[in-house]
Amino acid sequence: MRGTDLFERRAVISGIGQSAIGRRLGRSGLQLTIDAVLAAVEDAGLTLDDIDGLAMFPGGGAANLPGYANGNLYEVQDALRITTTWRQGLVEGMALPFYGPAQAVATGQARHVVIWRTVKEGSASRAAGGRPAYGSTKPVAEGPLAWLLPVGMLSPVCQVAPYAARYMHEYGVTREQLAWIPVTQRAHAARNPDAVYRSPLTVEEYLESRMISTPMCLYDCDVPVDGATAIVVSAAETAPDLRSPVRIEAMAGVVEGRPSWEQWEDMGRVGHGAARAMWARTDLRPGDVDVAQLYDGFTIEVVWWLEAMGFCEVGEAGAFVEGGKRIALGGDLPLNTWGGQLSGGRLHAAFGHTAEAVRQLRGETGDGQVAGAQVAAVTNVGGFEAGAALLTRW
């Protein structure tokens, strides 16, 4: 499978753009989306007239949380007067933000696709007087949620917490060790003017913070925000027209277990199928990765990906992150250099992670730059929706 005939090698990430990001911005989802799309298209060195594909995550119909789904595709297309040859609204099977768009441009269905993710969960949390229950936008719990919400697993926090409990039980990893993930990412956020939480965080503050759903405390959970991220994916043959494209070296989205939060068979190991399939598509190895943007809706998700991607052995993520040196700027594997969702804001679904990977490979991150970054890893969620990719400098 290795080599230039991989479909993802016929696609590049050409542009990234973000709206303002904040706890409560007081702007509509449509305006945030337009801000991000315009910025991304300009960043690519293109104009709106070049765009012939549009995609969003999630599709308009999926909103289990207040503020979750914004930037309706039809409204964005209408507002920007874009003629499309390819469109997609996504939930299941997204794998990674650029996965579907790369398929589209690699097969000639479009040349330049914009995909966006717009959240207003910051405003929604404020309006609800706290982070609202998953599923609270609907009167009854449907589908997979029917087994979770009625028994009190009312948030993704409660749904993911048993993974953390099981992992820590099986491998003897402690909260004192895992604290170094949010603590180190907070230090990275201090260098990112767009991050929502930038003041220093200590291990002691982490350990003393209030428990949300054991073993996960406040700082193990990402921060609901308002904000939009747009990504332009272009056919590789258009590279001469592009300002600063980034290559997709390899990517994969494999779900090898039961696609369900509570039924996943081995809660100590998540993401391994996607990571294994991704590594089979490249000659690069984990040691070649200069910077890692690993999905961090919760601290434990970083643990999954550190191990699944082979940055450390299974059960050794605690020792790997302890002290923070390895995952800090200047370390072996600088991690979530924008602060991640834990401090940068829950831009969700690896959109923020992808944007940061592109900035790093272009050398555009200022204070947070990993010098000479050539290879960036990007991963998304894990379990019932999982994606892993390597992006490389042009």
Add this chain to the structure above:
Amino acid sequence: MDATVGIPPAVTEETEAFWAAAKEGRLVVEGCSSCGAESFPPRGICRSCRARTPVPVEITGRGRVYSLTVNHQRWLPDLPVPYAVVLVEFPGHPGVRVAGRLRGCPPERAAIGMAVDIGFEPGPGGFAIPSFVAVSPADGAAA
């Protein structure tokens, strides 16, 4: 602890038997009339041999906690907290893992590997929801 504050399940063709049995305090999963394998949650098809003739099968044995969480956050107004939610598996019943509340011990005593008895309690919307009962350590060791 009151478990009635929450979001009730949508009942479907596949899940009707589960929720009806729950009201009677019985844990019912799908048993395959062809190969005998058990499936949960119910999908109307055997997850082992894919025969589409499942029959309700009651599980009566003691379960073991695979993992758990103690929720402290008030996700809904008036939600009583903290409470433990456990994921329970049953020896001899591969393919069955059920999420439910935990009763019979303080939430902080909940632990992976602990023995629980099957139980239900009043949940949201008039439904009876899975609510496992902690077995005292002495009893659990004897089980």
